[in-house]
Amino acid sequence: GAVVSQHPSWVICKSGTSVKIECRSLDFQATTMFWYRQFPKQSLMLMATSNEGSKATYEQGVEKDKFLINHASLTLSTLTVTSAHPEDSSFYICSALDPLSTDTQYFGPGTRLTVL
Amino acid sequence: AQSVTQLDSQVPVFEEAPVELRCNYSSSVSVYLFWYVQYPNQGLQLLLKYLSGSTLVKGINGFEAEFNKSQTSFHLRKPSVHISDTAEYFCAVSEGGTSGSRLTFGEGTQLTVNP
Numbered sequence: 011g012a013v014v015s016q017h018p019s020w021v022i023c024k025s026g027t028s029v030k031i032e033c034r035s036l037d038f039q040a041t042t043m044f045w046y047r048q049f050p051k052q053s054l055m056l057m058a059t060s061n062e063g064s065k066a067t068y069e070q071g072v073e074k075d076k077f078l079i080n081h082a083s084l085t086l087s088t089l090t091v092t093s094a095h096p097e098d099s100s101f102y103i104c105s106a107l108d109p110l111s112t113d114t115q116y117f118g119p120g121t122r123l124t125v126l
Numbered sequence: 127a128q129s130v131t132q133l134d135s136q137v138p139v140f141e142e143a144p145v146e147l148r149c150n151y152s153s154s155v156s157v158y159l160f161w162y163v164q165y166p167n168q169g170l171q172l173l174l175k176y177l178s179g180s181t182l183v184k185g186i187n188g189f190e191a192e193f194n195k196s197q198t199s200f201h202l203r204k205p206s207v208h209i210s211d212t213a214e215y216f217c218a219v220s221e222g223g224t225s226g227s228r229l230t231f232g233e234g235t236q237l238t239v240n241p
Binding site for chain 1: 158160162167168169170171172175177216220227228229231232233234
């Protein structure tokens, strides 16, 4: 089946620093990837849709200057949390759309971000 | 706009008992329906999906779900659960026939299987 990886799996950083999270589709090409945020014991909240070669589409209320998304290739999308603060601490999950699997999103294992 | 309601936030059951996790959706257009499972501190794993055709869909790990258009439901079932099925289960819907459409998730159901 389709495999999506994320790196790192967890990261701890100081307040004010920036953190980059990578999302890769390992065995398929994904023109579209999605970034989600999940708070403890809650559902996934879509942050943005990332399309290869174009600007990401952000959901209402998500600061595009704070959460920078780059989708430079068909297998890699990155999310950079700029000037991170403790309230940005969360579980970030990406997914990739497999075009050969009719609208099915395959999810990465997630990245636990803790901002001190 | 689409919405998904998972009627039970927590479902405790005993091992080898049957289980049903309920999911209702609302949408003004045709939809695709999905069930995902999430184990602690992990991403989501696709259990099964309904796109079209037979309304009874079989997935991995012995799970199945039935699409009921008139009741706008997509309940997940397993005839006999194991301890290892303990996890969070999410029902999700996307707009059918639209490539790359967004998923709308329910709030999740925590299934706890007790010995």
